[in-house]
Amino acid sequence: MVCAVGDICTNELENRHHMGGGLGPIMPEEHVALIVLGTDGAIGAGLEPNMISPKRLGRGEISLARVSHATLDDIRLFVVKEKTCIGAAAVEVSKLRSVAASWKESGRQMVSRGACVLPDVNEGDHDSHASLKTCAGYEHLGQTLLGTVKTAVCAELRKKFGTIRRVDEIFTAPAPSIPTTSETWCVQEQSAQPIDTARHCSIFDCLFAKLSWLRRR
């Protein structure tokens, strides 16, 4: 299937969450980040060539995090784990979807999207996990032309990601965890100022606030 350059495609609308549901399709205005682990790369430098390589792109193995749905703690817990984290490179999804591949076939100029940005959540992944995958639009090409197109698409995708930045410049600090005591819950729900819980907040008020918060989530 050939995906239109720039627009969200049917592959990207498909639900790829291992449990169903999930956060839904990745919108063009969202930002995604590629976390740079290991030793290759430095803050301020571009992505190393093999961070986005044809085979890994073809297998959909290039992992991304949806910036607005992940916190620093999520990144530490689900991505970095015990590894060395150099930083991350982030880009607006529409820019990745605008990467096009163009070639001549039987005298006609053909154009296809370079890669799809899929909301791809497998078991053990955070819900904000996404992946970058080659678009099927040019997979039928002969070996040398296919390799050339893939090499150029990978280079353009790297360029779109720009430079590596500190992870805490891209991801926000973790949201406060749900408090367990009624006192702190009321402080958070009703006002930024500490309040006298005995006077303003009965246990039922707090339970109600907590339930409505959970419903909103």
Add this chain to the structure above:
Amino acid sequence: MSLFNVNQPSQLSLVIAGALVGASVYVATVSGGAFQSYEHVGSPPTASAAMLVKQPSELVLFATQSHFEDALARVRSELDNNDLITAQSATRDAVSLYTQLSSAVSPNFFVNDIGFAAIEWRIGQRGLLLIFGGDGKVTLAKTSENSGYAESMEEHELVASTYKLIDGIIRNIHGADC
């Protein structure tokens, strides 16, 4: 493993010189020298002898070979046998082309996980990517604010006019720095 199968540094320029005279190579020894077939020295570059227009300096040749050997070593575990054969031809073509360029601007050299070799010059949004698939040709891909590498690709033979074209594009990207 060496990509070029040339064990003695002093033989390197002679191998290139040998390519100019055809299918044999003059190998210097302590007691003199003799022409040997390529089988004894190493396989020739995919690019033919006519494609070499100047004698590359040993330093540039060594540095370029070494960049590509490092790049290949980084992806070696991901290459199957076919990819490796592609990589060997592709890197030979890339070295052969790079050593013919006049530009003094250092690019990035890399080999990817399908065995394609590439040389990239980039400043900000503008850049030139040379892609080698091991078929004795080079694909020039340009990028700018308005178009991507994969949108403007041109295939060229490894000949003198291509080297001039590439030098011109690099000068255009780097402006006065080049």
